[in-house]
Amino acid sequence: LDKMGGINEQTFIAVKPDGVQRGLIGPIISRFENRGFKLVAIKMVVASKEHLEKHYSDLSDKPFFGGLVSYMASGAICAMVWEGRDVVKTGRAILGATKPSESSPGTIRGDYCIDVGRNVCHGSDAVESAQKEIALWFDKSEITSWKSAQQSWIY
Ligand code: RTP
Numbered sequence: 001l002d003k004m005g006g007i008n009e010q011t012f013i014a015v016k017p018d019g020v021q022r023g024l025i026g027p028i029i030s031r032f033e034n035r036g037f038k039l040v041a042i043k044m045v046v047a048s049k050e051h052l053e054k055h056y057s058d059l060s061d062k063p064f065f066g067g068l069v070s071y072m073a074s075g076a077i078c079a080m081v082w083e084g085r086d087v088v089k090t091g092r093a094i095l096g097a098t099k100p101s102e103s104s105p106g107t108i109r110g111d112y113c114i115d116v117g118r119n120v121c122h123g124s125d126a127v128e129s130a131q132k133e134i135a136l137w138f139d140k141s142e143i144t145s146w147k148s149a150q151q152s153w154i155y
Helices: 017-021 025-035 049-055 065-073 087-095 108-112 127-137
Strands: 010-015 038-045 077-083 121-123
Touching (some): 010 087, 010 127, 017 025, 017 065, 017 077, 025 038, 025 077, 025 087, 025 108, 049 127, 077 087, 087 108
Antiparallel strands (some): 010 077, 010 121, 038 077
16 A cells, blocks of 8 residues: 555635634644644635535525525635545544534534534535535635655654
């Protein structure tokens, strides 16, 4: 087995407007950094409703869709791309279950929120959706390629 296999997998992680307002960008970044993942893109964005309707197009028939889009458009979001082996799946585990009442203590949602409509963070749910979301939120030129000096200690 190639020891470096899959280490270029990427996921889209966002700190939602409530997370930004509550000062949780730092703690959220720390959890991904501490795990050993590599931050390859980051920016603050106030997204338009049109952009968010595209981002959440799979949820357009849900009763909470309008409220979700308004909440996400209500302030600045910290948009990021994180890289590393199994980062999509592990990223979801770091975030915790969508419903805070089901997210374990030790996860971001399990430690920082109560309400599903104010659940502080987003993470792509599959490798294919990650690729779509990264392309929606970032231009290729905004995604860096750099070699972590710690890499040989992580893999
Ligand atoms: P996310 O996309 O934000 O990482 O969340 P997710 O995949 O874990 O959950 P998903 O089912 O895709 O829902 C997206 C976001 O919609 C909001 N939501 N509100 N009011 C409700 O019942 C409800 N259900 C979901 C949450 O903010 C959820 O993260």
